[in-house]
Amino acid sequence: MSHYVPHTEADIKAMLKDIGVKSKTELFSDVPKKLLLKELNIPEGITQQEVLEFMQKLADANTVYDVVLRGAGSYKHFLPSTVKNLSSRAEFVTAYTPYQAEISQGILQVIFEYQTMICNLTGMEVSNASVYNGASAAAEAILMCKERNKSKVIILGDIRPDTKSTIITYTEDQGLEILDIPLDKDLKGLKEALDDQVACVYVEQPGYLGNVIDAKEVGDIVKGSGAKYIMGCNPISLAILKSPGECGADIAVGDGQPLGLPLGFGGPYLGFMACTEKMMRKIPGRIVGETVDADGKKAYVLTLQAREQHIRRERALSNICSNQALCALTVTIYLSTIGKQGLIDVANECVNLSHYFKNELSKVQGVEFLEGEFFHEFVTITPGKVDAILSELNKVNILGGLKLDRDRILWCVTETVSKECLDFVVDLIRGVL
Amino acid sequence: MKTIFEKSKIGSKGVEIKKQNVPAYEFPEGYRRKDLDLPEVSEIEVVRHYTGLSRRAFGVDNGFYPLGSCTMKYNPKVNEEVAQMRGFTNIHPLQNEENAQGALKAMHILSEYLCEITGMDDITLQPAAGAHGEYTGLKLISKYHKARGDLKRNKIIVPDSAHGTNPASATLAGFEVINIKSDEEHGVDLEELKKVVGDDTAALMLTNPTTLGLFEKNIVKIAEIVHGAGGKLYYDGANLNAIMGVVRPGDMGFDVIHLNLHKTFSTPHGGGGPGSGPVGCKEEFACFLPGPKVEKYGEEYFLVNLPESMGKVGSFYGNFLVYLKALTYILTLGKEGIPYSAKCAVLNANYLKAKLQDKFDTEKDRHCMHEFVISIKKIKEETGVSAMDIAKAMIDGGVHPPTMYFPLIVDEALMFEPTETETKETLDEAIELLNDLHARAYSDPESLKTAPHNAVIRRPDEVMAARKPVLRYVKP
Numbered sequence: 001m002s003h004y005v006p007h008t009e010a011d012i013k014a015m016l017k018d019i020g021v022k023s024k025t026e027l028f029s030d031v032p033k034k035l036l037l038k039e040l041n042i043p044e045g046i047t048q049q050e051v052l053e054f055m056q057k058l059a060d061a062n063t064v065y066d067v068v069l070r071g072a073g074s075y076k077h078f079l080p081s082t083v084k085n086l087s088s089r090a091e092f093v094t095a096y097t098p099y100q101a102e103i104s105q106g107i108l109q110v111i112f113e114y115q116t117m118i119c120n121l122t123g124m125e126v127s128n129a130s131v132y133n134g135a136s137a138a139a140e141a142i143l144m145c146k147e148r149n150k151s152k153v154i155i156l157g158d159i160r161p162d163t164k165s166t167i168i169t170y171t172e173d174q175g176l177e178i179l180d181i182p183l184d185k186d187l188k189g190l191k192e193a194l195d196d197q198v199a200c201v202y203v204e205q206p207g208y209l210g211n212v213i214d215a216k217e218v219g220d221i222v223k224g225s226g227a228k229y230i231m232g233c234n235p236i237s238l239a240i241l242k243s244p245g246e247c248g249a250d251i252a253v254g255d256g257q258p259l260g261l262p263l264g265f266g267g268p269y270l271g272f273m274a275c276t277e278k279m280m281r282k283i284p285g286r287i288v289g290e291t292v293d294a295d296g297k298k299a300y301v302l303t304l305q306a307r308e309q310h311i312r313r314e315r316a317l318s319n320i321c322s323n324q325a326l327c328a329l330t331v332t333i334y335l336s337t338i339g340k341q342g343l344i345d346v347a348n349e350c351v352n353l354s355h356y357f358k359n360e361l362s363k364v365q366g367v368e369f370l371e372g373e374f375f376h377e378f379v380t381i382t383p384g385k386v387d388a389i390l391s392e393l394n395k396v397n398i399l400g401g402l403k404l405d406r407d408r409i410l411w412c413v414t415e416t417v418s419k420e421c422l423d424f425v426v427d428l429i430r431g432v433l
Numbered sequence: 434m435k436t437i438f439e440k441s442k443i444g445s446k447g448v449e450i451k452k453q454n455v456p457a458y459e460f461p462e463g464y465r466r467k468d469l470d471l472p473e474v475s476e477i478e479v480v481r482h483y484t485g486l487s488r489r490a491f492g493v494d495n496g497f498y499p500l501g502s503c504t505m506k507y508n509p510k511v512n513e514e515v516a517q518m519r520g521f522t523n524i525h526p527l528q529n530e531e532n533a534q535g536a537l538k539a540m541h542i543l544s545e546y547l548c549e550i551t552g553m554d555d556i557t558l559q560p561a562a563g564a565h566g567e568y569t570g571l572k573l574i575s576k577y578h579k580a581r582g583d584l585k586r587n588k589i590i591v592p593d594s595a596h597g598t599n600p601a602s603a604t605l606a607g608f609e610v611i612n613i614k615s616d617e618e619h620g621v622d623l624e625e626l627k628k629v630v631g632d633d634t635a636a637l638m639l640t641n642p643t644t645l646g647l648f649e650k651n652i653v654k655i656a657e658i659v660h661g662a663g664g665k666l667y668y669d670g671a672n673l674n675a676i677m678g679v680v681r682p683g684d685m686g687f688d689v690i691h692l693n694l695h696k697t698f699s700t701p702h703g704g705g706g707p708g709s710g711p712v713g714c715k716e717e718f719a720c721f722l723p724g725p726k727v728e729k730y731g732e733e734y735f736l737v738n739l740p741e742s743m744g745k746v747g748s749f750y751g752n753f754l755v756y757l758k759a760l761t762y763i764l765t766l767g768k769e770g771i772p773y774s775a776k777c778a779v780l781n782a783n784y785l786k787a788k789l790q791d792k793f794d795t796e797k798d799r800h801c802m803h804e805f806v807i808s809i810k811k812i813k814e815e816t817g818v819s820a821m822d823i824a825k826a827m828i829d830g831g832v833h834p835p836t837m838y839f840p841l842i843v844d845e846a847l848m849f850e851p852t853e854t855e856t857k858e859t860l861d862e863a864i865e866l867l868n869d870l871h872a873r874a875y876s877d878p879e880s881l882k883t884a885p886h887n888a889v890i891r892r893p894d895e896v897m898a899a900r901k902p903v904l905r906y907v908k909p
Contacts, residue, residue, distance in 0.1 A: 006856045007780075019787045030800070035684050039768060042768050054764060064523045073748060074525055082448075085480075086480065086487075102889070109486055110704075121469075165745035170605075238466070240465060241464055241466060267561070297890055303902060311597070318601070323706045324706045336437050336447065344469065349452065
């Protein structure tokens with residue numbers, strides 16, 4: 001039997017004696033006898049060596065691709081060596097939520113720096129300490145906009161399916177109706193749908209299919225109607241694209257995974273959330289603020305807790321308690337390491353390489369595209385050839401784009417893919433077609 | 434310590450990004466942002482800065498952490514090693530099922546084990562934390578009643594000793610919350626319960642052991658009352674560590690549960706997350722679970738979406754790398770190690786309680802489970818020293834404070850949960866420390882009221898933080 005109990009038999013005997021009982025079982029005398037379990041029907045415990053062998057076998061049963069051309073909400077980026085090393089420090093990893101400020105200044109300051117970076121990236125004034133993931137951030141943002149007599153929520157253009165589904169889950173019990181409005185050319189659909197019952201408009205930039213729009217133009221229209229404007233963003237794109245703040249957003253959200261977190265089969269990631277100062281008391285989750293201690297020295301604390309569930313209980317605006325602190329730490333270390341120029345370089349490499357790839361593909365007979373500006377994801381149309389293309393790539397250990405249907409593939413190119421590899425993929429697709 | 438922004442120097446770089454020989458693409462003017470303000474710092478400065486900050490943090494690896502209700506047990510290193518295996522970290526959530534068989538198998542095995550440990554029929558691993566799990570579990574109950582056309586059931590009953598997330602989750606899931614008072618033994622008051630249950634009861638949410646660390650002796654009767662009225666029983670798994678492998682929520686009559694893998698199953702708290710909050714349920718709720726689910730056909734694993742599913746509660750499959758750690762833990766402990774750990778958690782708590790109960794007010798007539806609450810009320814009346822003062826003075830003694838002022842139904846509460854992974858010597862040192870603080874409360878109360886004295890800061894001004902919020906660094 002393996003376990004992490006450090007007691008010797010003698011320890012246990014001595015402790016039972018001090019408590020005044022004969023056995024550990026006696027301590028469970030409040031449990032009705034008929035409920036006591038005889039035996040768990042799971043395997044016997046194994047040694048650390050055996051566990052590692054078992055889990056390694058499971059890890060080896062997954063394909064780790066040399067090249068990843070798939071994104072759709074999970075993006076492979078270069079991870080500087082500092083990221084894993086520093087974020088693995090046990091003082092961070094094994095700490096609890098920093099409610100006891102005096103021995104948690106390190107974690108509180110990290111979150112304060114994280115909040116500052118998210119504010120700077122999004123051009124917003126207030127950030128929380130993170131929420132579960134991009135999908136839950138979007139859902140929580142919409143709930144922030146709930147107002148009496150405003151029962152409609154507009155989702156503009158294509159958004160990630162997981163995010164969409166999560167939004168529906170979170171809003172359906174709150175009396176909110178979701179309206180899907182396509183992104184047409186002169187935003188006619190949006191203009192028509194906006195009335196005084198619309199609480200907010202949620203748009204993703206880039207959209208699910210990679211498209212980039214003039215988000216400020218949308219912002220101007222939404223603002224004019226009195227509805228709140230929420231932008232869901234890929235944080236890497238914010239290095240070069242107009243920030244939500246510049247576009248007039250009230251709330252900016254997104255998934256922070258591209259900022260230093262591994263693919264990890266989908267998690268843990270983190271949802272970032274930032275808003276205007278006006279909405280500060282509506283943002284859910286933990287927030288760190290700067291203050292002074294009894295000696296007047298700078299100090300950090302969890303603050304604005306009057307919003308939260310442990311104070312307001314059923315009247316809280318959100319039930320959120322845990323955040324993704326360690327992921328926020330990882331993002332903070334990533335952004336500190338690559339810095340201002342590094343993030344711009346990463347964004348530009350993604351843009352340049354993906355546009356090069358699309359341009360080369362456009363020379364291949366039989367490949368069509370969706371129109372419009374894009375960041376690092378775009379859609380190809382190759383009627384009936386999707387499976388053939390993806391399976392040929394799979395054979396050479398390249399994870400191709402995401403199959404949307406039998407005709408369309410959603411590709412993603414990041415700085416981790418080389419130009420030579422893209423040339424190879426273009427040739428391979430030419431061969432298939 | 435200065436912030437990383439104050440260490441920034443124009444032109445400094447932590448790492449160089451590889452540039453490739455492809456044409457540059459530029460977006461139209463109207464699409465581009467003006468300025469970007471991020472730190473510019475060399476690599477060594479980044480390393481020194483965050484290493485410095487880590488030394489101003491306190492984790493389980495640093496010392497004793499008897500934080501009640503949070504189960505701050507040791508986080509085994511082997512769990513971390515497993516979660517860093519390339520075959521787990523470098524796989525895309527949308528790669529084809531046949532190329533992710535190991536990941537899907539891990540999810541499937543973990544689901545089976547968690548069902549067995551809790552006495553449930555089915556489970557989802559998608560919720561990212563306990564409160565997220567509560568929400569998901571309550572949605573299951575909502576879907577269940579609605580699917581039966583039982584539309585009147587819109588009330589969730591919550592005891593006054595419950596975690597704040599319970600009522601908050603109920604509201605978010607569209608329910609009305611009915612709070613009920615506890616009885617003299619801090620359990621559910623059966624008469625009160627009988628009064629409030631009815632044909633509008635959706636469910637009762639319960640933590641067992643309760644937030645006072647006592648086993649709810651009347652659980653069978655409670656289940657009968659709630660079920661008799663057509664309601665369901667929801668189990669908040671915050672305190673499962675006391676009873677894992679000893680008694681199962683499913684056998685007590687619970688219909689839907691959530692677990693906190695970051696408490697009971699040894700995954701680290703990470704300074705406030707990521708956690709993992711799987712939700713288990715009895716068969717009749719299974720069709721409403723969030724999708725996709727992992728199903729096994731023959732020797733192969735598939736992701737399946739159920740037609741009646743509530744939809745998603747977050748991205749992809751939840752905190753995958755976190756729940757791998759829980760699987761590693763369960764495999765290590767196995768069928769004997771799990772109940773043994775629970776029993777030793779209860780042993781440690783009772784030992785600590787036995788040694789403290791002469792000086793500090795606590796429940797003396799019953800054995801506690803994995804945690805217990807002491808009240809500083811009498812000490813405060815006699816000396817002016819509060820629960821907060823004792824907690825802060827513990828910091829100077831090298832021990833993380835217990836949970837303060839919770840549950841709300843005990844005045845000046847301090848809640849201790851030592852967990853099973855602490856040695857007798859560690860407990861003895863804490864006992865000595867608390868006895869010393871008790872003596873000092875009477876001999877030198879001022880030294881406690883001004884504690885901590887050895888931490889990197891003194892007590893912070895929380896009122897000012899909330900009144901004049903400074904939530905980000907702004908250049909002077």
